Amino acid sequence: MATHRRMAFLCLARINVLGLQKSVNRVAYATALSVKSSTGNKRLPDRSSRKSMGRKRDVEEPRTQKMPVDQDWTAVYPAAAPFKANAVPLPVRMGYPTKGGVPPEKRGNLELIKIPNFLHLTPAAIKKHCEALKPFCTEWPSALDTDAKCDEHFPIKVESTDYVSAGPSLRNPLARIVHLKVKLSSLNLDDHARKKMLKLVGERYCKDTDVLTITTNSCPLRKQNHDYAMYLLTVLYHESWKTEPWEAEKTVADMEEYSWEDSPSQKNLLDMLLRMKVAGEGEGEEMQEQLLRRSEVQEYKNSVVRLKNEGDSESAMLQYKEAVKKILNL
């Protein structure tokens, strides 16, 4: 570069010495300069070719300028990709605004690159994907509209959970847990079987909703846990129908419900009635049966059974009071 300058100055000096007109000087100066620039162009690529080529490319406009308005956006972002400022034709600004200014622009903005973007999931793209997925879907049977119908035809419900997260491993040990829920009213159980089932099952039964919940997590795989839960249900069912010889030793304390027959309350009432001599004379079982068949006695029995089974409440106490009044003829 230095040699070129020297040459130019020499030219200038020579022109001045000759005493030519200013215009000529200017022309000469201009030509000298133009010569310099042309020689500079020829020389520059040899010395720093890459710099000039890069600078030339920066002048090009970004891709967003060339995008037509009705383009197919699903072709620009077909899959999840980071945010490219020159491919997204939106004037987005992101970041904390400078003092008295605005958030930084999208060009070279790291904040826009960091966050997950949904540019590949525009409504048009979702519709396209779903069109391709439709053939693999099946329809829900139209006759199972309501939950009641589902419960009637399919009483057993099996619940399990899947987990998706980022980490060193795909697997989650909690995914093997299976909950099996069934309403006991939908199973074929008689009275004794139902009571035995409740005793076998214990806390797993909910009285309010009549739902038996069996939770299995002892096997490592979900399928195994599911099979084990079905096996437990089968065993419970068949065992509850069986009557073991030791079940005859069931005492009054083991009973689930209060039954009035052969209870101290019945004995007391009969004794009292006999002493009152309400029905006249005569004793024996026939007398007792006659007494038991009387409506007041039945009412008293109902009220006592209700109090014992359902607990104390206003209406239950009133019913008991009425029954007692009728028996004692008050």
Place this chain on the structure above:
Amino acid sequence: MAALMGLRRELFSLARILTGISHLGPRLGACSGHRKCNTTSSHFPLTSSTSFHTATVFSSVASSIQVTEEPDTLFQKVSIIVKGHDRAVLDSYELFATMAAKELSITISKVYEPPRDVERLTLLKSVHIFKKHRVQYEMRTHYRCIELSHLTGCTAQVYLEYIQRNLPEGVAMEVTKTAIEKVPDHILEPTWKDHPIDDKPSQ
């Protein structure tokens, strides 16, 4: 008559797939229970990648769908809970998931936002001593719950795989609860009716 839905179907046999519930009860009682259709994954990646860019591949996709005689599982409720640190990302994801469900004609029963959890830590600021100077960190977890109802096994598999493949990176996690309905078959009658005094442990 064909049994209930299988996973892969031929397009010309669509008519005989959809049967009424009148065939459902006794038919399913006779079958040996439901089995999960687990063969989508081999075909799914093919279709999803090829059918976006070119339309000509669709014909090959259609011909690869076959009907199987396996009875389909039925899900009464599918509950998707997404967790993330950024509520805006969860908003976008919810929009995507609900739109996808509508396109695939899945009934959405409820979409709601459970309250966020914030886990806070108070640590010592310095490596050594200076007990009075601490620094506090917090981790905010936002939730979003989408409940779908009345899905078949095939539809649920397709939808969940689509949703899970498009989960945003790291920020959102997903927990799916599925409740399946079934019919008991060997629990209909006790085995003791024929043998009243029996000690058989198994059925």
